[in-house]
Amino acid sequence: ITTDDKVTRLLRYRSAVRRMKAMGLSRVYSDNIADATGVSALQVRKDFCEEGVRGVRRGGYLVDSVLARLEEVLGKDTTCVFVLVGVGSLGTALLKYDAFAHYGIKIVAAFDVDPAKLDARAPIPVLPVKDLTNYCRTHHIRYAIITVPEGAAIEVYEALVAGGVKGILNFAPVRLRSAGGVIVNNVNLVYEIEQLVYFVKHARSK
Amino acid sequence: ITTDDKVTRLLRYRSAVRRMKAMGLSRVYSDNIADATGVSALQVRKDFCEEGVRGVRRGGYLVDSVLARLEEVLGKDTTCVFVLVGVGSLGTALLKYDAFAHYGIKIVAAFDVDPAKLDARAPIPVLPVKDLTNYCRTHHIRYAIITVPEGAAIEVYEALVAGGVKGILNFAPVRLRSAGGVIVNNVNLVYEIEQLVYFVKHARSK
Ligand SMILES: NC(=O)c1ccc[n+]([C@@H]2O[C@H](COP(=O)([O-])OP(=O)(O)OC[C@H]3O[C@@H](n4cnc5c(N)ncnc54)[C@H](O)[C@@H]3O)[C@@H](O)[C@H]2O)c1
Numbered sequence: 321i322t323t324d325d326k327v328t329r330l331l332r333y334r335s336a337v338r339r340m341k342a343m344g345l346s347r348v349y350s351d352n353i354a355d356a357t358g359v360s361a362l363q364v365r366k367d368f369c370e371e372g373v374r375g376v377r378r379g380g381y382l383v384d385s386v387l388a389r390l391e392e393v394l395g396k397d398t399t400c401v402f403v404l405v406g407v408g409s410l411g412t413a414l415l416k417y418d419a420f421a422h423y424g425i426k427i428v429a430a431f432d433v434d435p436a437k438l439d440a441r442a443p444i445p446v447l448p449v450k451d452l453t454n455y456c457r458t459h460h461i462r463y464a465i466i467t468v469p470e471g472a473a474i475e476v477y478e479a480l481v482a483g484g485v486k487g488i489l490n491f492a493p494v495r496l497r498s499a500g501g502v503i504v505n506n507v508n509l510v511y512e513i514e515q516l517v518y519f520v521k522h523a524r525s526k
Numbered sequence: 527i528t529t530d531d532k533v534t535r536l537l538r539y540r541s542a543v544r545r546m547k548a549m550g551l552s553r554v555y556s557d558n559i560a561d562a563t564g565v566s567a568l569q570v571r572k573d574f575c576e577e578g579v580r581g582v583r584r585g586g587y588l589v590d591s592v593l594a595r596l597e598e599v600l601g602k603d604t605t606c607v608f609v610l611v612g613v614g615s616l617g618t619a620l621l622k623y624d625a626f627a628h629y630g631i632k633i634v635a636a637f638d639v640d641p642a643k644l645d646a647r648a649p650i651p652v653l654p655v656k657d658l659t660n661y662c663r664t665h666h667i668r669y670a671i672i673t674v675p676e677g678a679a680i681e682v683y684e685a686l687v688a689g690g691v692k693g694i695l696n697f698a699p700v701r702l703r704s705a706g707g708v709i710v711n712n713v714n715l716v717y718e719i720e721q722l723v724y725f726v727k728h729a730r731s732k
């Protein structure tokens with residue numbers, strides 16, 4: 321059985337090896353993967369050995385065989401369909417980010433409460449938030465991204481859960497809890513900055 | 527001596543109690559802090575006890591005394607001055623985010639390679655990236671945010687390090703390494719989504 325920490329590492333290896341493949345590499349070494357993911361080369365070799373990723377005699381691993389084995393272990397990578405709620409400055413940046421498609425991440429619809437933002441005929445339609453629950457239910461949406469202001473996050477979360485959504489990426493600085501089969505990943509950019517600042521200030525004293 | 531993990535928790539407690547104070551609360555309980563930060567109430571009480579945050583007789587903690595003690599432990603919160611490099615869709619969203627100011631985070635200048643984006647008279651001036659190293663050196667900039675495309679991230683990183691910057695928040699999907707007294711925090715939104723998707727897919731089997 322794969323532990324959560326190992327899964328996180330395997331996902332990073334897959335992401336790194338895919339990028340290497342996109343650069344034209346056909347063979348990779350544990351040192352390359354270590355540099356790209358921040359995991360030690362020893363840990364990479366150990367994980368690969370445990371998960372049945374075989375190396376080649378002359379050293380290193382074949383890109384295609386690493387990816388094939390990781391697909392078996394992590395599950396076939398199907399396209400994941402997301403909705404996004406809150407088409408403000410952060411939501412708009414995420415809607416424009418076409419690199420998501422390389423990773424099988426597809427945003428199919430967005431929702432907002434501001435009538436000026438609504439546009440049902442846009443490539444990614446922007447629909448009224450009052451239709452959110454129904455839309456998720458009829459389209460069997462499993463994933464959502466929340467980029468609404470702090471004060472609206474909980475009501476949007478509840479509307480998504482009512483629509484059957486199972487995985488939520490939340491950017492509002494309010495912690496939404498994973499409960500009842502719904503998993504929430506809270507990304508708090510302020511925490512990221514506060515942590516950076518603390519460790520810079522205290523790095524000198526180490 | 528405070529470990530890294532405990533520091534991360536204390537930063538979260540401070541952030542949560544500040545938000546509670548902004549809501550008008552004068553007293554908080556370990557359960558509130560546990561809900562807001564995702565740490566167990568027991569761990570909150572243990573950390574507070576170890577760091578000398580005193581509770582009150584009738585239960586809970588006074589907001590002002592928690593914040594005063596955490597300021598002593600974590601260091602006085604001075605305003606942190608940042609530059610941002612790469613004024614594209616993500617960079618623009620971060621420049622517009624006025625909540626950073628509540629946490630003492632101030633972006634004073636931005637840089638880009640595209641002449642159409644330059645505007646030295648904007649509230650946050652957008653300057654040519656060729657001036658980045660000099661600007662950081664003459665203004666004693668210690669922190670930077672990188673929101674340039676993947677291919678430009680390493681050269682921007684090197685220009686920042688040459689300018690004396692000590693802490694970098696990197697959004698480009700390339701891992702920049704902390705080295706030589708410079709600390710880099712890599713935020714990879716694709717990893718966040720991949721991890722969410724994996725745990726939703728595998729949640730059912732638990
Ligand atoms: N912009 C950033 O760089 C940044 C950084 C960190 C965190 N965040 C967080 O991300 C969230 C979005 O930030 P932003 O800067 O894009 O804000 P914004 O104000 O630009 O956009 C918010 C959008 O949400 C919409 N909205 C409000 N209530 C809604 C509701 N009930 N249902 C649907 N839509 C609703 C608004 O109409 C608006 O379009 C906020 O919670 C913010 O704290 C933003």
Ligand SMILES: NC(=O)c1ccc[n+]([C@@H]2O[C@H](COP(=O)([O-])OP(=O)(O)OC[C@H]3O[C@@H](n4cnc5c(N)ncnc54)[C@H](O)[C@@H]3O)[C@@H](O)[C@H]2O)c1
Pocket residue numbers: 413414415416417419611612613614615616617637638639640643655672673674675676678681682697698699715716
């Ligand atoms: N937009 C998103 O939602 C999102 C999500 C995850 C990660 N990212 C990452 O964040 C970064 C920025 O993404 P974006 O969507 O804002 O891209 P973008 O193309 O909209 O913006 C990039 C900006 O960087 C500038 N630039 C390019 N080379 C530069 C250099 N050498 N020096 C200074 N400026 C330079 C460009 O002129 C442009 O203004 C990318 O690395 C991207 O992979 C973006």
